[in-house]
Amino acid sequence: MDTTSTPTPDPGRAPAALTEDEWRARLTDEEYRVLRQAGTERAYTGEYWDTHTQGSYRCRACGAELFTSRTKFDSHCGWPSFWAPLAEDAVVYLHDRTLGMDRIEVRCASCNSHLGHVFEGEGYGTPTDQRFCINSISLTLVPDGD
Helix, strand or coil: CCCCCCCCCCCCCCHHHCCHHHHHHHCCHHHHHHHCCCCCCCCCCCCCCCCCCCEEEEECCCCCEEEEHHHEECCCCCCCEECCCCCHHHEEEEEECHHHCCEEEEEECCCCCEEEEEEECCCCCCCCCEEEEECHHHEEEEECCC
């Protein structure tokens, strides 16, 4: 599978209905580890953490539109940061108490893939006072005009 382009959904099969074996076949090992096993890529290593290209960010697993460059900001955390999803129903939230932390996990509403976490009240001065800290490997950037 070419992971540099947005996957084309199979019209006969909803992404959420894929088996874990089908996800493993569709995704690279690292994509699977982050998207399906809620892993995290290392800070400052992902392809979008410092990207300023205008466009929309889609789920790498299913192609659903999730974020836009208009809400992306530089939080200096090493991952792409957004102050809001494209639409509130594009993502779902789960309480995450793993690794001894108390966080809110962000998942794709279309395929339930792990994207990252959302944090509030950190003083970034964003319109929502939120920072969606998202793994680059969970996203595909579609530049405006493409």
